[in-house]
Amino acid sequence: MRVGALIRGLLGIALVFGAVWLVAILYWRASGATPGTPQIVGTLLLLPLLLVAGVLLLRALMRRRSAGRERTATDPIAGSTMAQDAAEQVEADRIFYLLGSAALTRAGSGGEVLAGALLQPQRPSLHPSLRDQMGLPVFAAQVDDLDVESVRAAVDGLLPESGPRSQGFAEDQLRALALLEPVAEDLLYAALPFADVDPVAAPSADTAMHPHAMQHSRSSRALAPAPQAPVLHIRLLLPAHWPEPVRRACLGWIADKATAIGFASGTFRIGVEPVAGVADAWRVIDRLAQPDAHADAAPSDTHLLLAAHSLMDELAVSRLDATRSLLVSGHPEGLIPGEGAAGVWLSTQTPGDGREAPPLRLHRVVHGPAGHGRTAGRELASLLQRALAVASLPADDVAAVFSDADHRPSRAIEIAGAMTACLPELDPVEQGRHLGLVCGETGAVAVLALLAAAAAQATAEDAPVVLASVADDTLRFAAALSPMPSPEPPAAPAAETV
Incomplete structure (x- = not known):
C-alpha cells in the first residue's frame, strides 16, 4: 500500500514538472525570447517545486480538518457541545392553524382524493393538440371537462373597456379561473361567519340604579362596546405574467362571489399577490406567519389563500419551449405543463372548541439554497431536519413526506x-408522495395543493407529515404539519386514608 502511494506521488511530481516545462518551452519559442540562467532555474525548477509544496500543504490541511471532525464525532464532550450549539441556532416556531383546504387538479378534487392519487401516481400523457416548436405533441397534465364559458361570461365584463386586455381573457387564464371557482366557493362557505352577536342585555330589576344616579352616571348610559367581528383576509396568488387589468378583474370576481355567498362588506378584505412560482408562494405563507405582519388585523382574523394556474395554451407552451424549460426529446430536465387550483384557510390563533375536527398545525417554513450534484440530497436532508427541529417533532413520528418533485431525474434523486x-x-416509494409526477408544473398551486393533500394524510393517520419543495431552481423549502396534541387526562384524585 505504501509502495503504491509512493509511486502515485512520484508520478504526480513528474506530471507537475512536465506540465511546467512544456508550457515554459512553448512560451519561449512562441515569443522568441532567450531565457538566461535565472529564468531557467526559476521557471523549470523553483516553480514546479513550489506547486508541489502547495499541493502537499493543502492535502495536509484537509487531513487535519477531517481528523478534527472525526474526533468531534467520537468525543462525547465535543459532541454535546455541538448539539448544544445546534439547539441554540434552532429558529423559533411560528404556527399557523389549518382550518380548511381545497384543491382541484388533474388528480382529482379534495385533499383526500389527491393524497390517494399520489400513492400510485399516473403520469401525464401526450396532449391531443398542444405542440412544441418541432410540431411534436407534448406531455401535459390537463383537467378534463372544464366549464370555461360560464366563467368567461362572469369575468369579461369586469375588464376595462379600453386597454391592452380589452379583447378579453386568454384561454389559459379562463381555465385557471374555472378551476378556482369551486375551490373558492367551498372555502368561502366554510369560512362564512354564522354566529350572531348577542345584543347587550338590559339591566335587571335587582341591579337597576336609582333614576337620579342613572341620570348622572355617564358609564351607565353608555352602551357596552360590541365585540369586533372577525375579518377574513383573502389573498389571490395569481401568475405574475398575467396583466394587471386581468388580476384586478379577478379581485372583483372573487369579491362578488364572497358577497353572493353571504359575506358582509366589512367582514372580508381581498388582495392579490403576483407570484412567479412556488418560492413566492412559500414566502407569502412565511410572511403571514410573522408576528408583525398583522398590524391591521385582529387576533381573531383568519386568512384565506387561493391560487390558480394553467399552462394549457399554445402561447404558454411556446414560452416554455423558447426558454428550454419544456420536456422534449433530449431534454429530460424540462417541465410538463399542468394546471390546477387550490386554497387553504389559516389562522394564527388557536381556534375555539365546537369544531367537528381539531385543526392541524402548520409549523414554521424553513428554506435554504438548493444543492448541486451529489450534495443535493444531503442539503435537503439537513433542511428537513431543521423543519422537524423547529416543530419539536421526532423523526420517528413522521408518517409521510409530501413534495412537489416531478419526473425530472435530478428531483427524484434529491428527494x-x-x-x-x-x-x-420511511420507504421513499411508499411514504413519498410527489405532486409533480401527477400534476406537472402548476406554479404556486403546488404549495397549497401539497398542504391540502398533506392535511388529509395527517388527519387520516393522526401523525405529522413533512412537506419538501424542490421545484424551484435555486431555493428549497420545508415545513412540518402536525395534529393538535391530545389533551392530557385529568389526574385521578388521591385516595383518602382513614
Whole structure:
C-alpha cells in the first residue's frame, strides 16, 4: 500500500514538472525570447517545486480538518457541545392553524382524493393538440371537462373597456379561473361567519340604579362596546405574467362571489399577490406567519389563500419551449405543463372548541439554497431536519413526506436521498408522495395543493407529515404539519386514608 502511494506521488511530481516545462518551452519559442540562467532555474525548477509544496500543504490541511471532525464525532464532550450549539441556532416556531383546504387538479378534487392519487401516481400523457416548436405533441397534465364559458361570461365584463386586455381573457387564464371557482366557493362557505352577536342585555330589576344616579352616571348610559367581528383576509396568488387589468378583474370576481355567498362588506378584505412560482408562494405563507405582519388585523382574523394556474395554451407552451424549460426529446430536465387550483384557510390563533375536527398545525417554513450534484440530497436532508427541529417533532413520528418533485431525474434523486438520510424509517416509494409526477408544473398551486393533500394524510393517520419543495431552481423549502396534541387526562384524585 505504501509502495503504491509512493509511486502515485512520484508520478504526480513528474506530471507537475512536465506540465511546467512544456508550457515554459512553448512560451519561449512562441515569443522568441532567450531565457538566461535565472529564468531557467526559476521557471523549470523553483516553480514546479513550489506547486508541489502547495499541493502537499493543502492535502495536509484537509487531513487535519477531517481528523478534527472525526474526533468531534467520537468525543462525547465535543459532541454535546455541538448539539448544544445546534439547539441554540434552532429558529423559533411560528404556527399557523389549518382550518380548511381545497384543491382541484388533474388528480382529482379534495385533499383526500389527491393524497390517494399520489400513492400510485399516473403520469401525464401526450396532449391531443398542444405542440412544441418541432410540431411534436407534448406531455401535459390537463383537467378534463372544464366549464370555461360560464366563467368567461362572469369575468369579461369586469375588464376595462379600453386597454391592452380589452379583447378579453386568454384561454389559459379562463381555465385557471374555472378551476378556482369551486375551490373558492367551498372555502368561502366554510369560512362564512354564522354566529350572531348577542345584543347587550338590559339591566335587571335587582341591579337597576336609582333614576337620579342613572341620570348622572355617564358609564351607565353608555352602551357596552360590541365585540369586533372577525375579518377574513383573502389573498389571490395569481401568475405574475398575467396583466394587471386581468388580476384586478379577478379581485372583483372573487369579491362578488364572497358577497353572493353571504359575506358582509366589512367582514372580508381581498388582495392579490403576483407570484412567479412556488418560492413566492412559500414566502407569502412565511410572511403571514410573522408576528408583525398583522398590524391591521385582529387576533381573531383568519386568512384565506387561493391560487390558480394553467399552462394549457399554445402561447404558454411556446414560452416554455423558447426558454428550454419544456420536456422534449433530449431534454429530460424540462417541465410538463399542468394546471390546477387550490386554497387553504389559516389562522394564527388557536381556534375555539365546537369544531367537528381539531385543526392541524402548520409549523414554521424553513428554506435554504438548493444543492448541486451529489450534495443535493444531503442539503435537503439537513433542511428537513431543521423543519422537524423547529416543530419539536421526532423523526420517528413522521408518517409521510409530501413534495412537489416531478419526473425530472435530478428531483427524484434529491428527494429520495433526503428521505434516506433524514427519515430512514420511511420507504421513499411508499411514504413519498410527489405532486409533480401527477400534476406537472402548476406554479404556486403546488404549495397549497401539497398542504391540502398533506392535511388529509395527517388527519387520516393522526401523525405529522413533512412537506419538501424542490421545484424551484435555486431555493428549497420545508415545513412540518402536525395534529393538535391530545389533551392530557385529568389526574385521578388521591385516595383518602382513614
